[in-house]
Every structure is written in structure tokens, then in C-alpha cells.
Amino acid sequence: MLTVKLKKNEDRRLRAGHLWIYSNEIDITETPIKGVEAGTLCRFADTRGKILGIGYINPTALLCGRLLTGKADATIDVGWFQRRLQSALNLRKRVYPTPHYRMVFGDSDGLPGLVVDRYDDVLVVQLTTAGMELLKPLVLDALTRVLKPRGILLRNDTSAREIEGLSSYEEVIGDVPEVVDLVESGVAFKAPIRGGQKTGWFYDQHLNRDRLDSYSKGSRVLDVFSYVGAWAVRAARFGATEIACVDSSKLALDSAKVNAELNGFTVETHQGEALDVLKRLRGEGKLYDVVVVDPPALIKRKRDTDAGTEHYAALNRQAIQLLAPDGILISCSCSFHMEASELQRILLREARAAGRRLQILEQGGQAQDHPVHPAIPETKYLKSFVCRLA
Structure with a gap:
């Protein structure tokens, strides 16, 4: 996995719990990122080489990195997404008497670039970053395992996607009604x-x-x-x-x-x-x-x-x-x-x-x-x- 090194002192925000990395915070001399595919999973490290966590990178965006986990040895697979989704679901089930709510609220649920609204057994999903777009198969697999929806609507038409260099599209999986x-x-x-x-x-x-x-x-x-x-x-x-x-x-x-x-x-x-x-x-x-x-x-x-x-x-x-x-x-x-x-x-x-x-x-x-x-x-x-x- 690619390791992206940050400039001196640019790790402070991540150490304080933030999830974002800007392009001017990356030491491109030590770790040039030009030509890396947008959305590629990588490890982020401080100037001494200490791993800060795993996330994804988009070299063409100003906000070019998002941290998924602070664990250097984590594996970002279906099981990882299942655990994050289950954690998000546990909160909503505790608060709401019916299955109608925002199931995933991006960064706040530890899933930057992902929004999911739940309408009982129908989900509306937005992938707003190149990283989440590349991880889409894992996201959809994990959502299916955790929530077992009859239908998923991907409404990937937000302005955030344009900033990430992504096209807009709508995709229907399973049975998705108009209303x-x-x-x-x-x-x-x-x-x-x-x-x-x-x-x-x-x-x-x-x-x-x-x-x-x-x-x-x-x-x-x-x-x-x-x-x-x-x-x-x-x-x-x-x-x-x-x-x-x-x-x-x-x-x-x-x-x-x-x-x-x-x-x-x-x-x-x-x-x-x-x-x-x-x-x-x-x-x-x-x-x-x-x-x-x-x-x-x-x-x-x-x-x-x-x-x-x-x-x-x-x-x-x-x-x-x-x-x-x-x-x-x-x-x-x-x-x-x-x-x-x-x-x-x-x-x-x-x-x-x-x-x-x-x-x-x-x-x-x-x-x-x-x-x-x-x-x-x-x-x-x-x-x-x-x-x-x-």
C-alpha cells in the first residue's frame, strides 16, 4: 500500500481527531502523488514516517485525503464496512422507533464520502468522493449484509462529485419505487x-x-x-x-x-x-x-x-x-x-x-x-x- 508522508507539523489536525488532509500538507518531494489514481487507498504518515492511519487520496483535489481509520494495520474490506455500518445502525435504532432516518452521515460516522438515507427496506446512497466511488462494491455488499434492503438507489448527482473529478449518475439496484x-x-x-x-x-x-x-x-x-x-x-x-x-x-x-x-x-x-x-x-x-x-x-x-x-x-x-x-x-x-x-x-x-x-x-x-x-x-x-x- 502506498504511504503518503505529510510535511512537518501537518499531522496535528489528524492527531486531534480530524479526518481531512489538504494537498499543501503533503510532502510531495518525499512521496510524489502525481499520477496516483484518484481514490487509491493509502497509509498516511508523519514527517518521521510514523503511520497515522489508512485512508484514500485524490491527487487532483484540494481536499485530497480522507482518513478512514487510525489503525495502521487495519484491512479495509467488507467486514470493516460492516462494523462501521453496524455501529451507525446501533445509534439510529436506539433513537428512532421506526426505520426512517439518515443511516450514514459521512465523516461523523467514520465513513467520509458516504451518505445513506433509510426508508425501511429502501436505501438512497450518495458516494461523494473518488475514494468511496472506488470502494463502492464493498459499500454495497456491506449495506446488503447489514440492512438486507429490497432496493438501493444510488443518487450520485451532488456538486461534491464534480470537485472530485467524478461524473454524475443514477443507478438502481433491486426494487426501488418512485415514491x-x-x-x-x-x-x-x-x-x-x-x-x-x-x-x-x-x-x-x-x-x-x-x-x-x-x-x-x-x-x-x-x-x-x-x-x-x-x-x-x-x-x-x-x-x-x-x-x-x-x-x-x-x-x-x-x-x-x-x-x-x-x-x-x-x-x-x-x-x-x-x-x-x-x-x-x-x-x-x-x-x-x-x-x-x-x-x-x-x-x-x-x-x-x-x-x-x-x-x-x-x-x-x-x-x-x-x-x-x-x-x-x-x-x-x-x-x-x-x-x-x-x-x-x-x-x-x-x-x-x-x-x-x-x-x-x-x-x-x-x-x-x-x-x-x-x-x-x-x-x-x-x-x-x-x-x-x-
């Missing part, structure tokens, strides 16, 4: 895994949607960036009298209607860009008791910070204008590059500009199936504020 059933806190949903967003459902907001219990009864609720209506339908189950969804996707809104009907409710839908729809609703004199603003990541790269921050501000500005007196605003950000303190600052500024008094009632993050790796800040990305606007 799958899932249960969240006792509420039934259908998720379009073949044509929907990302892996079909956003499990990371599970705990934050649970928070609706305290605020939904007797309320008019507006779910912005609703996708398939998870927030709105959960609010209806908690006693909301009216629910409405805003999304740019017709497929998403059609799915929201299905999910509402599945639970015995009706939902009003508004298709279009969120800011345009919010402005139109304001012009129509609409008011809501609860408004949820849960956009996709608006700051994907650090250089997008200014534009993304203004977009978050504009969305929350319009949402506040639609809130009835003493209304509840649930504002979220899944952008790693936006700190919770910055989102709080935006909420305060926009509330004051609207002449409203802001009270923060609760703060939330990602659910337990998206565990945070304490040495990798990037694994802690989701922020949620529950606010009252007096």
Missing part, C-alpha cells in the same frame, strides 16, 4: 426519492419540526421552501387550522398535497420563487400565526457570504411582514458558512426595522441521525431559531 413511505414522530409521509430533491427527504429537521407542537394549535401556518410539506403537515397534526406551502417545484407541491391528504388535511399551495410569493401574499393582505423559513443552503462557499446573507435577510424581512401580532417565526439556515450568531443578528435587525419586538424562544440544530464530529466543524451546519414577534 417511498416514511414515518416521522408518528406522522406518515410519502417522499419522491427518484425525482425529488437530494435523497428525497430532509431528516435533519426532525427535532425542529417536533417543536411545532407548542405553537401550532389554532394557528394559520405558512411553510416557505416547503418541499413536500413536512413542516406544514406536522403543524396540521399539532392542531393548525390552516396550512399553506410555498415552493418553486410543482412536483414538491403536488407531493405536499398528497401528504396533507394522507393525514386528512388540505393544504393551500403557492408555486414560485419564495421572495416573489411572499411579496404577493403581503400585497393580498395575508397574515399567518406561524411562518417557517427553511431555505436550501444560500451560502455554499465562503465567497458567497455577502450575497447569501442578504438573501437570508430579505426572506426573513418578508416573513416578518406576514406575521400576525404575537406571531411565531421559525427561521433556519443549513449554510455552514453562516454562524448562528449572524442569523440571530439578521432576525433582530429585520424585526427592529419592522417595528416588532423579537423574542427568541428556542434554538435548534440537526437531529441525532446527523451527529456532529467534534473535530470537524463542518459537520455542525444546521441552525434553527423559534422566535415570537410581538
